[in-house]
Amino acid sequence: MVTSSLTSGLGAGVSALHKQIKNNQQDKLSLAVPSIHSYTQTHSFSLEVKLKMVVKVYGPVYASPKRVMVCLFEKEIEFETVPVNLLTGENRRPEYLKLQPFGSLPVIQDGDYTLFESRAIIRYYAKKYKSQGTDLLGKTIEEQGLVEQWLEVEAHNFNPPANNLVLHIMFSPSFGITRDENLIKESEEKLAKVLDVYEDRLSKSKYLAGDFVSLADLSHLPFLNYLVGPIGKEYLIKERKHVSAWYDEISSRPSWKRCLEYGFPFEFK
Amino acid sequence: MVTSSLTSGLGAGVSALHKQIKNNQQDKLSLAVPSIHSYTQTHSFSLEVKLKMVVKVYGPVYASPKRVMVCLFEKEIEFETVPVNLLTGENRRPEYLKLQPFGSLPVIQDGDYTLFESRAIIRYYAKKYKSQGTDLLGKTIEEQGLVEQWLEVEAHNFNPPANNLVLHIMFSPSFGITRDENLIKESEEKLAKVLDVYEDRLSKSKYLAGDFVSLADLSHLPFLNYLVGPIGKEYLIKERKHVSAWYDEISSRPSWKRCLEYGFPFEFK
Structure with missing residues (x-):
């Protein structure tokens, strides 16, 4: 081939x-x-x-592109990766900005079709190949609505404090950000409250949108991985019985293990 | 009836x-x-x-519920509204938290079905009633992917700086937030750069996802309305020819005019 x-x-x-x-x-x-x-x-x-023609995913070592990759593995969609180095500003170069005008990761190319924003990309492929690989959307329109709801919760409730923790604890020297201890404390408290809601929800259903794994669960993996790994906030997950079981289940899926083989911005064990 | x-x-x-x-x-x-x-x-x-049974939308005077309402009007879906007063903490009461565990707006009830997160709700109704009222999703899966992309851009690029401006210029005394002049300046600069990308995009197609109005366009209306109105940042829109024409077009739709009849948290002209 x-x-x-x-x-x-x-x-x-x-x-x-x-x-x-x-x-x-x-x-x-x-x-x-x-x-x-x-x-x-x-x-x-x-x-x-x-x-x-295989799908090209840009920036595979970073978190948001891994949100796309884990779903592509679940959907059994072949892809290749294109490295993008944020530290040397490759994402600000004109040829990259033609693909992603905000200079963010990820972007995919699929023949003539270009798409950016990780959660838009995963919705696109989950719909395009609904019957191939794992169905990540839910069967009924009502189930699909709940997948959308928890995918939005990931984006607006879970991700902002998790992202602040990762940026300020792990990446602040590399990206020239001044480590802000108040923001770290505030973000940790916010995230704990968010995870309390998750604990309640996951006591009622195995996954966030119901008893089926979906985009909403997988979308959490990249930042959950940082939390339990290099930034040392594993307790936030492990102290909550149902959140902990949910994390163990989704992070042990072969799709996520294959993502880990692509490495991280600054390698950690 | x-x-x-x-x-x-x-x-x-x-x-x-x-x-x-x-x-x-x-x-x-x-x-x-x-x-x-x-x-x-x-x-x-x-x-x-x-x-x-009609759909119930909570908190109609606020911005995010208006994101839902403008789409319900476009889809010709009948609804009624339930007032929620954020200033008196009605969104922190146990009965509200049963519907929306994070205490945010909006939430809808549709018979037995409850759904929160405005952009999840609008996707749900756009899909459920695809052939009723205005099609807000796009015809092909590729068009739908672009709608998702620009809806995500609204959520992650446009909304955060716009929200900061609205909070710190308009609502800081009411919500006990200390007005942060640095954040206002920084958010205004960020938003200007985002709107530069929009200007380029809207020079190539009438609407964000193509030559058809979609969820991605309508989702901007509540915060665009604040920008051109009470917080005095109209110049950000008006100085950009294509953004200005786009704003004039979407804000003059009957669906949006009907939303305005529901008022605002602190009335303004």
Whole structure:
């Protein structure tokens, strides 16, 4: 299989085929090449070149792109990754800003289609491939509404204090942020209250939106991983019985373990 | 028509019917009452009582519930409103926290179904009634992906600085927040950069996700309304040709004008 990023070396014929299949990433085309003169004048042969457009995910070592990757693994969608180094400002370069005008991670490219904002990307793929891999949306419209609700809670209640803790405890020297002890304390208190609500919710259903795993659960994994790991706030999870069981369940999924193989901005054990 | 909130006065018979139709808000039932003795002993008559479950939206004077209401108007979904006063802490009362455990606005009740987080609610209704009223989701999955993307941009790029401006310029005395001039300056600068990206985007398509109005556009209206009105930052919109035309278009929709009739936390002209 020759993936899309390698096709440029195969000349104009392949490039034309590449264009033909741009809008259908599932296609596999065979290209018959009757003879290659530089190789042999006496034998013609056929060369099968399978072209497959795979999804490109930018910035795989960071947290938000991992939110996308864990869902792509669950949906059994093949992807390749493109490194982006925030420390050297690669996300502020003009070619990156053409893909993501705010200079944030992640962005995906899927043939001609470009999409940014991690929670938009995961909704897009969960819907596009609803019946492939794990269904992450819920069966009924009412279940889907609850998935949306808890995905929004992750974005607006869980993520802001978790993000403050990660930035100020782990990344402040690297990103030139002054470590703010008051903000750390305040964020920890806020997060504890949020997790109290989660504890109550998870005492009633195995996952946030009901008894099925969904985008809403998986979306928490990147920052939960920081909390229990390098920033030393594991107690926030472990002291809450149902939150702890939920975290153990979702973080032991093969999809998340495969994400961990892509490393972290500054490696930690 | 007798709406659900009025049925309690109609006695046990209606209450039983009320229960029967809880799961189907579209139903209209006729209740035959053979005679009402206190009215007349000599004439029996039939009284037609139409019961319809309508959506209840909590806190209509505030910004986030208006995000829901503008979409309900576009989708031609009937609703009633329930006042919630944040200044007197009605959102911290146990009965409210049963509906919305974080004490935030809005929350909706639709028969037995309760849903919170404004952007989850609007996605739910846009999907549930896709072919009723204005289609706010986009036709193809790719269009829908772009709606999700710009709805996320509204939530994560536009809203945080806009919210800071509104809180610190307009509401700081009422909510006991110390007005932070540095934060106001920083938020104004951030918002200007975000609107520069919008200006570029809106020079290429009439609306954010393409040439069709969507959840992504309407979701901006409550805070755009504060910016051009009481907090005096109209110039951020008016100095950008395409953003200004977009704002004029979406804010003149009848759906938004009907929202304005519900008033604001502290009335302004």
